[in-house]
Amino acid sequence: MKKQLLSLTLLACTIAATAQQQHVPTAPSTVGNNTVVVPQTPLLKYQVLFIGGHDAVATVDAQGNPNGQALAKQWHDFIGFTKDNSVGAQDLGWVTVNHEMITANLKIGDGGGMTMYKLRKSGDSLTLVNQTLPDGRTGKFFNVDFNTTGQTGMNCGGITSADGRIWTAEEWFQSSHTQIFAGGNGITDTSHFIIGTTSPAGFAGFNGTTLKRFQNLNYMTEIDPRTAKAVRKQYNWGRAGFEGGVIMAVCLCLTLQPAKIV
Numbered sequence: 001m002k003k004q005l006l007s008l009t010l011l012a013c014t015i016a017a018t019a020q021q022q023h024v025p026t027a028p029s030t031v032g033n034n035t036v037v038v039p040q041t042p043l044l045k046y047q048v049l050f051i052g053g054h055d056a057v058a059t060v061d062a063q064g065n066p067n068g069q070a071l072a073k074q075w076h077d078f079i080g081f082t083k084d085n086s087v088g089a090q091d092l093g094w095v096t097v098n099h100e101m102i103t104a105n106l107k108i109g110d111g112g113g114m115t116m117y118k119l120r121k122s123g124d125s126l127t128l129v130n131q132t133l134p135d136g137r138t139g140k141f142f143n144v145d146f147n148t149t150g151q152t153g154m155n156c157g158g159i160t161s162a163d164g165r166i167w168t169a170e171e172w173f174q175s176s177h178t179q180i181f182a183g184g185n186g187i188t189d190t191s192h193f194i195i196g197t198t199s200p201a202g203f204a205g206f207n208g209t210t211l212k213r214f215q216n217l218n219y220m221t222e223i224d225p226r227t228a229k230a231v232r233k234q235y236n237w238g239r240a241g242f243e244g245g246v247i248m249a250v251c252l253c254l255t256l257q258p259a260k261i262v
Contacts, residue, residue, distance in 0.1 A: 047126055050117060050141065052076060052099060057115055058137040059107040060145050064229075066136045070107035072115050072143070073099035078157045078244065082164035082225045084118075091120045091129050094225035096144070096166050098155035102186050107143075110187045111180070111217070112155035114144035114168055116228040134227055142228040144168075146221070148199035149230040151187060153180060153217035157244025167220045167234065169242035174214045187213060195235065202232045220245065 036048065052074035061067040078098040084091045099113040117140055118129040128140040135145075146152050156171030174180050180187040193216040196207030219233040220242055 045124065049095075049119070049126065049128065050097065050115065052097075052101075052115075055141050056139075057108065057141040057143040058133075058139045059143045060135055060137065060147070062147050064135055064145060064147065067107055069139070070105065070143070072141060073101045073103060073105075073108060073113040075100035077155065078168065080158055080160040080166045080225065082160070082166060085164075091118055092126075093164070094118050096158075096168075096223065096225045098158055098168055100154050100156055100171070102154050102182065104182075104185050104188050109143070109146055110151050110189065111146075112152040112170065114146075114152075114155055114223065116142045116144055116225050135229075137228070144223055144228045144230065146230045149221055149233050150193045150213070150216045151189075152221060153187070157242065159220070159245045159247060161247040162249070164225075165222065165247075166225050167222050167245065169220055169244050170218045171241050171243055173241035174217045177212065177214055180214045180217065187217075189213065199230070199232060201235055203236050206235045215239075218242065 050072070052072045055072050056069040057072045059067045059070050076097050077100050078096075080096040081093055082096070083093040095117050097115045099115065101113070102111055103113075104110045118131055119126050120129050121127075130138070130140055131142070132138045133142065152168065153170045153174050154172050155168045157169045159165075159167040159169070161167075177190040181190055190213045193211050193213055195201050195209045195211065195216075201207050216233070218239045218241060219235060220237050221233045222231040223229065224231050
């Protein structure tokens with residue numbers, strides 16, 4: 001039986017610490033053939049909320065319609081949190097998890113991926129919230145739909161802004177169709193992608209630009225955690241192998257001549 005060390009994320013620690021201030025001994029738990037061991041801590045209580053490759057996520061097809069469930073992707077990296085600020089809200093908010101695993105999948109999308117779920121505090125514990133999304137999907141875990149923005153290559157770090165907006169970053173730079181196709185295991189659709197055809201870029205001058213499929217990867221992509229949908233790719237931020245980023249409270253704004261997308 002394999003033993004794995006569970007690394008507590010800053011997000012989970014922050015939420016759990018506010019709910020419980022007591023000594024918690026090491027408590028191994030078994031998932032499949034693996035034993036998860038959490039280091040002893042005098043301050044924090046832990047909960048396993050979501051397991052990639054084990055928990056099922058609600059999916060959509062290429063047209064954005066509910067398409068059943070599939071096991072979530074794995075290789076978690078960035079974890080974002082968006083507070084529920086609605087009037088009378090009983091829930092804490094939405095959690096978004098990036099997956100670096102590159103997998104071709106008709107249900108959960110090619111390339112990288114992302115999962116969304118919502119949390120509520122119940123006593124000293126956190127509970128998962130059942131949701132119904134605008135696209136008709138129901139359940140506790142949802143695959144983020146990147147169909148309208150042309151998918152992602154692999155989802156590494158990300159950004160949570162002060163107002164709860166979420167961006168997912170694509171780390172491994174893609175430079176050819178052969179590289180992203182990966183023998184059928186990566187991005188299977190290597191046709192051209194026209195910006196604005198399925199989702200407006202949101203910036204003048206970008207809509208209508210034709211890109212080779214690999215050239216449409218490696219941009220920061222904004223997602224709406226409330227609907228588990230990609231909003232737009234930030235073409236205006238440039239193309240690079242992004243690890244992550246930050247929205248600064250004060251920034252120096254420069255006016256630059258728009259560059260050709262390559």
